[in-house]
Amino acid sequence: MISEGQPGGIDxxxxxxxxxxxxxxIRSASNATFLCEAHLDDHETHCVYKPVAGEAPLWDFPxxxxAGREYAAxxxxxxxxxxIVPYTIIRDGPAGSGMVQLWVDQPGDALDDDPDAGPDLVDLVPAGKVPPGYLPILQAYDYAGDEVTLVHADDIRLRRMAVFDVLINNADRKGGHILSGVDGRVHGVDHGVSLHSEDKLRTVLWGWAGKPVDDETLAQVAILRDDIRSGLGEALGEHVTGREIEALLARTVALLNDPVMPTPDRHRPIPWPAF
Structure with missing residues (x-):
């Protein structure tokens, strides 16, 4: 029998x-990543499966x-x-233990052909033509050699994601890792290179750099701080090191003590490619 009261609901x-x-x-992923279907009784749901055995070695992450970092995020x-992060677990799959995450259903590709649909939450627009409600991030050139501006929406859902990325020290917030669901929610995915103890923040969400963090957001950060000091820290310890948990706690405390979003003053602050 399936219960709706568990985390993640029926799915x-x-x-x-x-x-x-x-x-x-999923060929666009740098590590082995599979679209799967999970079946239980008369229920089924789609998910993303990333087996540990398919992870490519990185010089700066063990x-x-x-997979454990994705779950910790x-x-x-x-x-x-x-x-922000879709329901995620660690479990066995066809290629061994790995991360399994609920699939985010997005609007159909037909919207991409609608000239009145407007830019995506993170997009490239012609230089000098930043749409209302969007924040410019950097100037660049597209493949045709035309000057463009990288922008993202001035949206509270993205602003919270930007704070989240600061806290988990996300080294790879690409535009393609931000998903708009059919339910109106905005999710972030691909957090495997996060929670390092050294500063590795790389993100396309720099629109609020140097801006104050609102009180409502800070109240949730304070709850996170307290949770890390209690049961959450122990749960995270199964997937990241003690030093990395201390660094996560230090980032929450630093943001509460100085509630201003960081500025991109480090080397390569935007992941490449940006999408």
């Missing part, structure tokens, strides 16, 4: 207990830790209460 229980069937590989997101 979450299907994810935890259901049989995973691989539908195909081997075999990316979900735990931080859940503690903040912002529903």
């Amino acid at each position: 979450g229980e299907v994810l935890r207990r259901g049989e995973l069937t691989v539908l195909g590989r 081997d075999g830790t990316l 979900y735990l931080v997101s859940a503690a903040l209460g912002w529903d």
Whole structure:
């Protein structure tokens, strides 16, 4: 029998207990990433599966830790209460243990052909033509050699995601890692290179750099701080090091003591490619 009272609801229980069937590989991902279907009784749901065995080695992150970092990022997101990271677990799958995350259904591609649809939440627009409600990030040239501006929406959902990225020290917030769901929510995915103890923040969400953080957001950050000092810190310790948990706690305290968003004053502050 399936219960709706568990984390992730019915889909979450299907994810935890259901049989995973691989539908195909997501080729755009740098690590082995699969679209799967989870089946349990008469229920099914789509999900993303990233086996630890398919993780490419990185020079600055320990081997075999990316799946755990994805799950740890979900735990931080859940503690903040912002529903940024889709429901995520660690479980066995067809290629061994790995991260399994609920799939985010997005509007159909037909919207991309609508000239009145407007830019995406993160987009490139012609230089000098930043749309109302958008914040410019940097000037660049597209593949045709035309000057363009990287922009993102001045949207509270993105602003919270920017704060979240500061807290988890996200080294890879690309525009393509920001998903607009059909339910109106905005989710962030691909957090395998996060929670390092050294400063590695790389993001396209620099529109609020140097701006104050609002009191409502700070109240949630304070809750996260307290959670890290209690049960959350222990849960995170199964997936990241003690030093990395101390660094996460230090980032929450630093933001509460000086509630201003950081500025991109470090080397390569934007991931490449940006999408």
